[in-house]
Amino acid sequence: METEKSSVMIKFIYGALFCLTGVIVFAFSFFMGKSYEAILRNVIVSLIISGTIIFMLLDAFTRGRSGLSYDNYDKKSRFMIIYVVVLILSCIFALIPNEFWPYMSLFVMMALFSNSEIAIVSGVGFATISVMLEENGNFGELFMYVLAGCVAVAMFRDLKENTSIGFPVFISLVTQAVLLIAFNVLFLNRTLSINILILPILNLMLNLIILLIFLNMFGVYVIRRSNDMYMEINDAEFSLLVQLKEKNKDEYFRAIHTAYLAERLALGLGFNARAVKACSYYHRIGVLDGSLKWSDVEHYYTENNFPIEAIEFLKEYMEPQKGKVKSKEALTVQLSETVIASIMYLLNKNSDADIDYDKLIDKIIDKKIQDGELMDYAITFRELEQMRKLLKKEKLYYGFLRR
Numbered sequence: 001m002e003t004e005k006s007s008v009m010i011k012f013i014y015g016a017l018f019c020l021t022g023v024i025v026f027a028f029s030f031f032m033g034k035s036y037e038a039i040l041r042n043v044i045v046s047l048i049i050s051g052t053i054i055f056m057l058l059d060a061f062t063r064g065r066s067g068l069s070y071d072n073y074d075k076k077s078r079f080m081i082i083y084v085v086v087l088i089l090s091c092i093f094a095l096i097p098n099e100f101w102p103y104m105s106l107f108v109m110m111a112l113f114s115n116s117e118i119a120i121v122s123g124v125g126f127a128t129i130s131v132m133l134e135e136n137g138n139f140g141e142l143f144m145y146v147l148a149g150c151v152a153v154a155m156f157r158d159l160k161e162n163t164s165i166g167f168p169v170f171i172s173l174v175t176q177a178v179l180l181i182a183f184n185v186l187f188l189n190r191t192l193s194i195n196i197l198i199l200p201i202l203n204l205m206l207n208l209i210i211l212l213i214f215l216n217m218f219g220v221y222v223i224r225r226s227n228d229m230y231m232e233i234n235d236a237e238f239s240l241l242v243q244l245k246e247k248n249k250d251e252y253f254r255a256i257h258t259a260y261l262a263e264r265l266a267l268g269l270g271f272n273a274r275a276v277k278a279c280s281y282y283h284r285i286g287v288l289d290g291s292l293k294w295s296d297v298e299h300y301y302t303e304n305n306f307p308i309e310a311i312e313f314l315k316e317y318m319e320p321q322k323g324k325v326k327s328k329e330a331l332t333v334q335l336s337e338t339v340i341a342s343i344m345y346l347l348n349k350n351s352d353a354d355i356d357y358d359k360l361i362d363k364i365i366d367k368k369i370q371d372g373e374l375m376d377y378a379i380t381f382r383e384l385e386q387m388r389k390l391l392k393k394e395k396l397y398y399g400f401l402r403r
Contacts, residue, residue, distance in 0.1 A: 011058075014058070017080065022046060025046040026039060045132060046125075049125030061073065061076075069112065071226070078113040089126075090126040090129045098141045099180060100199050102210055106126070108214070119149075123146065127141065138187065143179070144180060147179055148176040152172040152175070155172050159219070172211075177200060177204055184196050229307045233281070241255070254284075254344065255282075257344075257401065258333070259277045262337075263276060265336060275307075276332050276333055278306070280333050280337070282301070283317050283333070294319040320376075326376050331379055335368075339360070342364065357395050361388060361392055
């Protein structure tokens, strides 16, 4: 019910954005003294642009969190705000020289708050509005800013905490500079001189300033924020794990050992190690109040500000959807937990038991293959064999389980 209300609210807000687009473009067209034919054209085109962007947004939402970059699926207001800001700027740009428009950086901002496809369509649309509102706008401006914007979006499409932004910024600015010069020479038939380079240089400086400020803020409040949260919850001394240790030491050590082994597998195979570790630690946190159902334990994750990604993995592991392919990370946790639980079970029966770890691991994996349990996982035979080898390499660690 709550999801349906949220969906209705989003559609209502997008409907309001659609109408607002027409009103703003109409107001700017009217006060700039455009003819009635031009006003009608501008409003109709702006509504088509707005409708296309909204359609692409709604389509992205139907694909879930994979439809949008970073955590934008859960922060829908970000793009709404940038949409309105860029819409107003696109109208204001018609009042200033077109060589000064900082569309390149605006393309990047829209991409990081939605996805690459939506950003490109939005950038083309807003640049079109600016050209339509100009006194003598022409397609040369679209040629210049759309190409520069597309290159910038491609350069910044996969930012991570350790991504160096120097090269992407350099390539984006060089592309913009070349296109600004090409615009002057090819479309305005000007001869190269110091005078015609003044506005392009100012344009590049403005884009550089906007990019550096925005990328720094994006890194701090979006990218690093998630990493910092993982560092906190993946600490063995985190409050929830401390509570688990006080409540049930066996469960606590089972979680610790599973997390270690699962993280080793994830790192060795290039899977999402931090999410794997979080899932290993907390998928049985319901032991605290005697229930392991998702609906009963979800509050632990939301109240402790778990990253959205971590919550997704936990839900997938604890309450998998029928017919949906499970992730490699989920299998990593399950295999690690099964191996740890099996060894601990044998040691509890006989602390001096002589365990053939290779044979035990082969038996566990082969049984899962025979029972068809691995059919539901997005895993290849090669990756499964690598998991088998990595599990067998941890014999020294298994020895610590005897203590």
